[in-house]
Amino acid sequence: MEHNHTWEEGELPKGKKAVTSKWVFTIKYKSNGDIERYKARLVARGFTQTYGEDYRDTFAPVAKLHTVRVVLSLATNLEWELWQMDVKNAFLQGELEEEVYMKPPPGLEDHNAPGKVFKLKKAIYGFKQSPRAWYHKLSTTLLDRGFKKSEADNTLFTLPSKEGIVVILVYVDDIIISGNDKVGIQETKTFLKSVFDIKDLGELKYFLGIEVCRSKEGLFLSQRKYTLDLLSQVGKLGAKPAKTPLEDDYKANRKGELDNKPFEDVTQYRRLVGKLIYLTITRPDICFAVNVVSQHMQAPTLHHWNMVTRILKYLKGAPGQGIWMGCNKNTELVGYCDADYAGDTKDRRSTTGYCTFIGGNLVTWRSKKQKVVSLSSAEAEYRAMRKLTTELMWFKALLKDFGIDTPKPITMHCDNQAAIHIASNSVFHERTKHIEVDCHKVREQVQLGVILPCYTESEEQLADIFTKGASTKVCEYIHHKLGLVDLSRP
Known part of the structure; x- marks a missing residue:
C-alpha cells in the first residue's frame, strides 16, 4: 500500500471524521479444491461513511453473465483465443475524488503520535465508492488506448483493426481477453501489465466459479466444484438422486396438512435458494424449479423446503452437468x-x-x-x-x-x-x-x-422446460437439444 502511494500521513481537520479499518484473512482455493494461496487484506469499515461527506455515487457496472456466455460462444465458433487476467488489489488502483480520512490500521499505530490519521489518495476495499473509482480508472485507461466501450454492456471494450479485433470483458478485477488479433492481444496484455499490478492467468479455465474446458471441437462450461460444495454443505452427497428437478404433479401452492406448515429456518431457505440461483448460470435445467422456490422467500413452508430438497437430489444425480458449445x-x-x-x-x-x-x-x-x-x-x-x-x-x-x-x-x-x-x-x-x-x-x-x-410444434418448443415441470422423457429430449451434457460420466 505504501508502494502504491495509497495514503499520506497528516492531522485530522476540524469537522472531519476518520474511518476505521480491520484486517481480513482468507484462503483462496483452486477449482480442484487445492489451496492456491493465503491472503491478507486491509478493509475499511465503509458502513461508517456518510453520504455527501466522504462518498457520493457508488454505482459501478460488472459484466452480465449473458455477455460472458456470448463472448465464449463467439470465441468457440470463430476460433478466437481466450485469456484471463487478474488485477492484484484492483480497488487500490482507483483514485478517490472525495476527501476521506482513515485511522491507522491495526499494527501501524504510532503511540507517540496518537492524533495521526491517513488521508487516502487511492480507494481501498470496504469503501462505498471503491468499485466506481476502480471502474473509472480502468475504463479511462482502455479508452485512451483506443478501445471502444459497448453501449449494450458497459464492461465490454473492443479494439478493431486491420488484423482483426481485441475484446476485453471486465468483471471487477477479473478480465477476459479474446479476439483474433494475436499481436493486438499480446500488446494489450503488455500494456495492462505496465499500467496495473496484474497477473496473467493464461488460458481461460476458471472464471467466477465457472469451469471452462476447451478443445478443438468446442467448449464446455460447468460448475461442478460449486455443486459438490453445495451438496456437501447441506449433507446431500449421499442422497438418492432424482431424475427431474420437480415432481411431475408438483403444485407450489398446494393445500394440505404439511403444505401450510411454516418452515422454521427461513434464513437457511433463503441462503440455499440464493446459491441455487447462482447455479443456474450453467444449469438451465433447474431454471424453472429455482424460479418457483424463489417466489416463496418471505414465508416458505415445509412443502417449499421439500421442493428445494428435490432440486438438490436432482443435482446429486449429475453434479458435473453443464453446457456444451460446439465449434x-x-x-x-x-x-x-x-x-x-x-x-x-x-x-x-x-x-x-x-x-x-x-x-x-x-x-x-x-x-x-x-x-x-x-x-x-x-x-x-x-x-x-x-x-x-x-x-x-x-x-x-x-x-x-x-x-x-x-x-x-x-x-x-x-x-x-x-x-x-x-x-x-x-x-x-x-x-x-x-x-x-x-x-x-x-x-x-x-x-x-x-x-x-x-x-x-409444441414437441419441438425448447423453451417448454422454462415454463413448467416436465417429465423425464421430455427433459432428456430438450436437454440434448439445448446442449446439456455431463462430461464426467463415462
Missing part, C-alpha cells in the same frame, strides 16, 4: 419463447420462458412469472414474445460491437398461431384491445425486419 463456425441468432397460461394456481398468472442461441450454442435463458394476469393463452404467449424481442434487440446491438452484422431477420420460434398473427398484423378485437402498448414492440420489430416469428 459450428457461424453466428446465426435464433430464439425460442413459450408461456404456461395461468400456471400459478394461487394468482393465475402465466409464466414466461425463453432461450436464445448464437451459432447453434445456448447463451441465454429465462423463466419468469408475468406481472399481470393474461386473459387468454394467445395474450400470455404474446407477452413472452415481447420479452424475447427485447432480448434479441439487445443481441443485435451487442453483436454489432463485435463487428458482426445481422442483416437477415432473427428467427423467433413460437408454438401459438394466434400470438404470431397478432405480432404480424394490426389485429384489433375484443381479445387484444386491452394489451399494453409496450407489447406491440413485437409488431414494430417484425415490420422493421428485425425478427421473424415462426410457428413451431
Whole structure:
C-alpha cells in the first residue's frame, strides 16, 4: 500500500471524521479444491461513511453473465483465443475524488503520535465508492488506448483493426481477453501489465466459479466444484438422486396438512435458494424449479423446503452437468419463447420462458412469472414474445460491437398461431384491445425486419422446460437439444 502511494500521513481537520479499518484473512482455493494461496487484506469499515461527506455515487457496472456466455460462444465458433487476467488489489488502483480520512490500521499505530490519521489518495476495499473509482480508472485507461466501450454492456471494450479485433470483458478485477488479433492481444496484455499490478492467468479455465474446458471441437462450461460444495454443505452427497428437478404433479401452492406448515429456518431457505440461483448460470435445467422456490422467500413452508430438497437430489444425480458449445463456425441468432397460461394456481398468472442461441450454442435463458394476469393463452404467449424481442434487440446491438452484422431477420420460434398473427398484423378485437402498448414492440420489430416469428410444434418448443415441470422423457429430449451434457460420466 505504501508502494502504491495509497495514503499520506497528516492531522485530522476540524469537522472531519476518520474511518476505521480491520484486517481480513482468507484462503483462496483452486477449482480442484487445492489451496492456491493465503491472503491478507486491509478493509475499511465503509458502513461508517456518510453520504455527501466522504462518498457520493457508488454505482459501478460488472459484466452480465449473458455477455460472458456470448463472448465464449463467439470465441468457440470463430476460433478466437481466450485469456484471463487478474488485477492484484484492483480497488487500490482507483483514485478517490472525495476527501476521506482513515485511522491507522491495526499494527501501524504510532503511540507517540496518537492524533495521526491517513488521508487516502487511492480507494481501498470496504469503501462505498471503491468499485466506481476502480471502474473509472480502468475504463479511462482502455479508452485512451483506443478501445471502444459497448453501449449494450458497459464492461465490454473492443479494439478493431486491420488484423482483426481485441475484446476485453471486465468483471471487477477479473478480465477476459479474446479476439483474433494475436499481436493486438499480446500488446494489450503488455500494456495492462505496465499500467496495473496484474497477473496473467493464461488460458481461460476458471472464471467466477465457472469451469471452462476447451478443445478443438468446442467448449464446455460447468460448475461442478460449486455443486459438490453445495451438496456437501447441506449433507446431500449421499442422497438418492432424482431424475427431474420437480415432481411431475408438483403444485407450489398446494393445500394440505404439511403444505401450510411454516418452515422454521427461513434464513437457511433463503441462503440455499440464493446459491441455487447462482447455479443456474450453467444449469438451465433447474431454471424453472429455482424460479418457483424463489417466489416463496418471505414465508416458505415445509412443502417449499421439500421442493428445494428435490432440486438438490436432482443435482446429486449429475453434479458435473453443464453446457456444451460446439465449434459450428457461424453466428446465426435464433430464439425460442413459450408461456404456461395461468400456471400459478394461487394468482393465475402465466409464466414466461425463453432461450436464445448464437451459432447453434445456448447463451441465454429465462423463466419468469408475468406481472399481470393474461386473459387468454394467445395474450400470455404474446407477452413472452415481447420479452424475447427485447432480448434479441439487445443481441443485435451487442453483436454489432463485435463487428458482426445481422442483416437477415432473427428467427423467433413460437408454438401459438394466434400470438404470431397478432405480432404480424394490426389485429384489433375484443381479445387484444386491452394489451399494453409496450407489447406491440413485437409488431414494430417484425415490420422493421428485425425478427421473424415462426410457428413451431409444441414437441419441438425448447423453451417448454422454462415454463413448467416436465417429465423425464421430455427433459432428456430438450436437454440434448439445448446442449446439456455431463462430461464426467463415462
